[in-house]
Amino acid sequence: MASTTTDADGYYRFDGLRPGGYVVRIANTNFVRGAVGNPAGDAPLANYLSSIPVDPADEKRRQ
Numbered sequence: 001m002a003s004t005t006t007d008a009d010g011y012y013r014f015d016g017l018r019p020g021g022y023v024v025r026i027a028n029t030n031f032v033r034g035a036v037g038n039p040a041g042d043a044p045l046a047n048y049l050s051s052i053p054v055d056p057a058d059e060k061r062r063q
Contacts, residue, residue: 002014
């Protein structure tokens, strides 16, 4: 398991990842309450999970 924090622009980066599937978990500690679009409606932002496959020499950017 690895962890990182966002930079001043809200981007995050993990270096040295091997090809494969990864799950990025974003904890809601100290987040301002908000909502994300989801089928359940406007639920508070909490423990958002995102699966991001990484291929060799591939770069993924999420904000």
